[in-house]
Amino acid sequence: xxxxxxxxxxxxxxxxxxxxxxxxxxxxxxxxxxxxxxxxxxxxxxxxxxxxxxxxxxxxxxxxxxxxxxxxxxxxxxxxxxxxxxxxxxxxxxxxxxxxxxxxxxxxxxxxxxxxxxxxxxxxxxxxxxxxxxxxxxxxxxxxxxxxxx
Amino acid sequence: xxxxxxxxxxxxxxxxxxxxxxxxxxxxxxxxxxxxxxxxxxxxxxxxxxxxxxxxxxxxxxxxxxxxxxxxxxxxxxxxxxxxxxxxxxxxxxxxxx
Numbered sequence: 001x002x003x004x005x006x007x008x009x010x011x012x013x014x015x016x017x018x019x020x021x022x023x024x025x026x027x028x029x030x031x032x033x034x035x036x037x038x039x040x041x042x043x044x045x046x047x048x049x050x051x052x053x054x055x056x057x058x059x060x061x062x063x064x065x066x067x068x069x070x071x072x073x074x075x076x077x078x079x080x081x082x083x084x085x086x087x088x089x090x091x092x093x094x095x096x097x098x099x100x101x102x103x104x105x106x107x108x109x110x111x112x113x114x115x116x117x118x119x120x121x122x123x124x125x126x127x128x129x130x131x132x133x134x135x136x137x138x139x140x141x142x143x144x145x146x147x148x149x150x
Numbered sequence: 151x152x153x154x155x156x157x158x159x160x161x162x163x164x165x166x167x168x169x170x171x172x173x174x175x176x177x178x179x180x181x182x183x184x185x186x187x188x189x190x191x192x193x194x195x196x197x198x199x200x201x202x203x204x205x206x207x208x209x210x211x212x213x214x215x216x217x218x219x220x221x222x223x224x225x226x227x228x229x230x231x232x233x234x235x236x237x238x239x240x241x242x243x244x245x246x247x248x
Contacts, residue, residue: 048223049157049216055228056164062235063171066242070178073246089246097239104232111223 040115051110058103065096080146088136095132158216165209168231175238176202179245190248197241204234 042048069092072085079085102125109121179198182191212227 042223045220045223046157049161049221052224052228053161053164056161056168056231059231059235060168060171063168063175063238066235066239067171067175067178070175070242070245074178074181086246090243093239093242093246096242097236100232100235100239104229107228 040112040117043114047114048111051107051114054110055103055107058106059100062096062099062103065092065099069093069096079143080150081143084139084143088140091132091136095129099129155219158221161221162213162216165212169206169209172202172205172234172238175242176205179238179241182245182248188248190244194241194244194248197244198238201234201238201241205231208234 069089072092073089076085102123106121106123106125112118113120176198180195183195208227208231212224215222215224215227
C-alpha cells in the first residue's frame with residue numbers, strides 16, 4: 001500500500017508520511033478508528049457519512065465483480081481456449097475480494113486524514129482496476145472473434 | 151443546519167443497496183447446491199447465505215444507528231461489511247473450483 005496512494009499534488013513522493021505505520025496499527029485503525037486517532041478531532045459528520053457511502057459504493061463494485069465471476073463460471077459455455085472461463089471467473093473473484101479489502105483500508109485512511117485535517121489519500125487503485133477490467137474485456141472479445149472465424 | 155438528516159438517509163439507502171447487491175451475489179453462489187448437490191456445494195451455499203444474512207443484518211443495524219442526531223461515523227459495521235464481502239469472494243472461489 002505504500003507505493004499506492006503516495007503521490008503528492010506537487011509530484012513529490014512522500015512514501016512514508018502517512019503509510020509507514022505498522023500493519024497491526026493499521027488493522028487496529030480499521031476496527032476502531034476513533035480510539036487510535038487521539039490526535040485529530042472528528043470532522044463534520046456529513047464528511048464521515050460521505051466517506052462511508054464511498055466505501056459502500058466500492059463494496060458494491062466488489063460484490064458485482066464477485067457476482068460476475070460466479071455468473072461467468074456457471075452460465076458461460078466452455079471457451080475455445082482451455083480453462084479460460086474458469087480463469088476469468090477466478091480473476092473476477094480475486095478482483096472483487098481485493099476491491100473490498102482496499103475499500104476498507106482507503107476508508108480508514110480517509111477517516112484519519114479528515115480527523116487530522118490532512119490532504120485526503122490518493123490512490124492508483126481505480127486506474128489499475130480499470131486497466132485490468134479493460135484487458136479482460138479485450139481478451140473476451142478476441143475469444144468471441146476466434147469462435148466467429150472458426 | 152438545514153436538512154440535517156439527508157446525508158443520514160442517503161447513507162441508510164446506500165447500505166440497503168449494498169445488501170441487495172450482496173443478495174444477488176449470494177444467490178449466484180447458491181445455485182450449484184440445487185443443480186448438483188454435494189457436501190462442498192452445500193457448504194458453499196450455507197456460507198453464502200450466512201454472508202447474505204450478515205450483510206442484511208449490518209445494513210439494518212447501521213440504518214438504526216443512523217437515526218441518532220448527529221449520527222456517529224460507522225466503524226465496526228464498515229469493517230464487518232468489507233470482511234463479509236471478502237468472505238463471499240472466497241466462497242465464490244470454492245464454487246468456481248468445484
